Amino acid sequence: MQIRVDQIKEGGLFLSFEEQVADFPALSVVDGDEVVFLAPLQISLRAIHVHGLVQIEGRAETEVRLVCGRCLKEFETPLVIPFSLTFSRDLPEAAADSEEEEGIEISAEEMGLIPFQGEAIDLREALQDQLVMGLPIRPLCQETCPGLCPQCGADLTLGDCGCERPTTVNRFDVLKNFKVDKE
Ligand SMILES: [Zn+2]
Ligand SMILES: [Zn+2]
Structure with missing residues (x-):
């Protein structure tokens, strides 16, 4: 789940790939408990350069079996989890040179920027967080259940x-x- 930054050209880099639920430890933990994954995750995304940052937007699609929060019956449903991640290249040397600017670094983190180093972005951890947050908290078999x-x-x-x-x-x-x- 690595994205090479030099492959992101003007107009963006479009990727779609399949990932197994087992590749995301945090999903494996809930799998079989509050949610049963019936299919692998189909992930499609677009990566673009925005003002020196790398923005990655996309969605993960799969099929799940959930338990209705009202009638407690199991039901199967497609699950689509949109995500949006913004990565910022980490410059450890520059940061060490200017300790006074520490405040700026903190605000970068507060803005939700995810630091990366080198020429490739590893999506796995950040994407996993988004997937876990995107799981339905109190699913209903139907709105009117x-x-x-x-x-x-x-x-x-x-x-x-x-x-x-x-x-x-x-x-x-x-x-x-x-x-x-x-x-
Ligand atoms: Zn009754
Ligand atoms: Zn129900």
Whole structure:
């Protein structure tokens, strides 16, 4: 997952390649637990030079099996994770020469710049971070999934279980009568 900086010409460098989930240790950790990867990652990206920095934008696509956060049923879905990374060439000698400019270095990091050295950028670690952040936190099998009945635990996607549930109006009544002790 190395990108040679001298191969990034004007107009950018377009790459698409396949990576195994096992090549990303942080993904392997969650694989089989909260998410099951059903396919390798198809990664496509564009690398361009921007004001002396190298910007890499792209997306990773795969198929996953997730557990719905409401009805707890497993479902399979395509997963697309967009990413955007900006790399900045690290100049250790220049930095050592001008310790007073330390503040500038810190702000570079604060701006989300990822340092690299030499003629190649190793994408693996930075890309892994983006992939982990891009995993769905509370996936739903469908936006309108009604979930489980809080009383009997029945799967409401299969129909109403007949339990009485407090209506929205009742819930507001509860809030209305709830007094906060403000000392
Ligand atoms: Zn669901
Ligand atoms: Zn019920």
